[in-house]
Amino acid sequence: MNALKQKPSAKKAAKNRAPIRVLLAAGGTGGHVYPAISIADAVRAIHPDSEILFVGTRDRMEWQAVPGAGYDIKSVWISGFHRRLTPQNLLFPLKLIVSLIQSRSILKNFKPDVLVSCGGFASGPVGWVAAKMGIPVVIQEQNSFPGVTNRMLAKHAQRIFTAFEAADQFLPAEKITLTGNPVRSRISVQNRDEALDHFDFSSDKPVLLVLGGSGGALAINNAMEEAIVDLHHEHNIQVIWQCGKKYYDELSARINTSDFPNLRLLGYINNMPAAYGAADLVLTRAGAGTCSELMLIGKPSILVPSPNVAGDHQTKNAASMVENGASVLVTEPELDELITVRIHELIKDQQKLEKMSHAAAKLAKPNAAHEIADTLFEIAEQRNG
Template sequence: MDISSTDTLTAAGTPIRVLLAAGGTGGHVYPAIAIADAVKKMHPSAEILFVGTRDRMEWQTVPKAGYEIRSIWISAFHRRLTPQNLLFPVKLSVSLIQSYSILNSFAPDVVVACGGFASGPIGWVASKMNIPVVLQEQNSYPGVTNRMLAKHAAAIFTAFEQAEEHLPGDKVILSGNPVRKRLSAVSKEESLEMFGFSGSKKVLLVLGGSGGARAINSAMKENLEELHDCLDLQIIWQCGEKYHSELSSELENKDYPNLRLLPYIDNMPAAYGSADLVLTRAGASTCSELMLLGMPAILVPSPNVAGNHQAKNASAMVQAGAAEELREENLSENLSQVIKKRIFDDEALTEMRKAMKSLARPDAAKVIAKEIFTLAGKETQ
């Protein structure tokens, strides 16, 4: 198939058409939705299409956000020899054909690739069809898909300055990570009341992500008596749905009146609003929320992610003075000591808040959307 000569640009007066490719995790999908929302806000008649895979979170999340999604048959390539890798060449070939079909029928003005394996075939085929490709990289160390697509991109938007070291510098625009729903401010007093907490005691917020984090949960369980009883902390502990039942049973006969053990948190603004310090992983979406709200944090990077990008995210925030890092291998033995050192030092917390806020770029989605319109030769409303 000859895809190099395909004419993909529409007339200047017609609504902009934007295709977004993202998948696998919330770190890729939520920024893509934020960009789509920003495009729609600038031009309500804009036509938006997502591309992802049927067996990952985007297949449910994107339609809930109000957007159409189509699938390609791609999956991750494992770094070790697995039976799934034997099928990868077939999946890649099929995905390239599917990508061409989707791009040819939708005829986007611009393709936005936000990372994840679904972005690879779409971004590559779009570049061969002379469709402008925009990359959005959430982490301080770019994922393999975005590194491969970088030479084909018209613009690359990053959240961390360190990402530029691994990308074509003349294409990089430091924009920050788009956050889909701006976390509305909730007063400290109102937030504490929602959790039944006192204003006279410090609040520790523990986040394990939607699936929870086994290492953080294990360390919290080992240190809970010290944190709750000895340090007299109020604790919101989001442990993940798959761990909640077991932890609830183990703690059922213990007396922890200032502990709120939750599978997930529906009201994140109140959780952040009540917290003095956050213990969390260093995923891109979480880091963006911390920056936006100026939340002091102790970061525990997951060692089980591609490219070790969480460690690099944490390192960038530590260098800025916004966070402290705890490695997973030393987590249980050092947790109480580090929390005690930070949470009762009001001066240090104030400096961390300032540093965290200085990293925030709340208009990231708007900045990216404007560049999309420029590349498409369209005018915003």
């Protein structure tokens, strides 16, 4: 399945449209950066001659992810502001001033038709300077509780694209369009038989996919370590467990994988189409990108929201999926007690899994990136006359 499905008119529209210049500001985490890359891909799909530039910071993941996707990136010096007094906070005023100067230089040299803020602290200075220079600002907000940068930029924005209805109460309603989250343009699900072969799994046992995000989730790892004997030996469940690179060595030292022939303990999953294709059920955090992917591929899930995020936004992200029957919610304090119970209740109930899968697919918005890109062309055309 291709997550980026162009509208039938896209190729025709490209012939009638001039290329545009888009500056995308995003940084800090994949939740901000990958939607921005998806929007960039969609702009290029509408008109390949459009010029794209990213703004981020040198010490965060965008500095590798953006060039890896084939786009240029410029840096600003800004960093996050800590709630407690730290040496970094003492530098913050200087970093902000330098970042505003850097932002103005980037904007003057690149001359974008429109700026897109996908969140993260790198978006703040460049978005504010763009608004002061009269450059149209567009916001793409991934979470149900908007990040502080996008909340601050909202009053300057011409359009705001959201993924969850709950975000409406924090942003100017008259500017909002609910599009869903842009997801990786090549997200797909491998054929089940091929996916099972990839992991050397049997077709007669269910498969649980455990995700903790690229960095892993300590609480999920701890609960899985306690539950793996029951899940593997007692309930005959095959498990793909992505524990995160920083936890892999320690976990693999404690868990003798030779005692668990149907366990695949991985620091990072390189082949997500195979992992999704093999999985009957997904146990995961409730980050915006993960929720959007689960909707798009129609996978039933057990969501464990992280309590360590601003505004408890992962719980809010999960709410619509749970309310619509696509997911089951387990809070982190309940995890040790309920993980085996909830997995066992669901994973062998094919009728329940099918209902959850259909419910997830109904929530999907596969054309989010194209809808946003289409609007960027409209805004640029209006600005340029």
